[in-house]
Amino acid sequence: MHKVNLEEAKKRLDELINQAANGEEVIITRGDGATFQIIPTPTRKPRPVFGSGRGLLKIADDFDEPLEDFEPYMR
16 A cells, blocks of 8 residues: 655655556545545446347357147147
């Protein structure tokens, strides 16, 4: 955990942000005793691109044919 006061944090903000991005806990304290934590926010996961899987799946020609195991139930 890295703890700094507000005045020092103003001077070293870029360094503190890099430390937080690398997983270190950074706490900033203000003169009135309030404390604040710098944490990285998660990045958004990329959204799927529709049609990007085209041609990757092959469906058998007899896909729609009834299964032999179900013949007794189809009468």
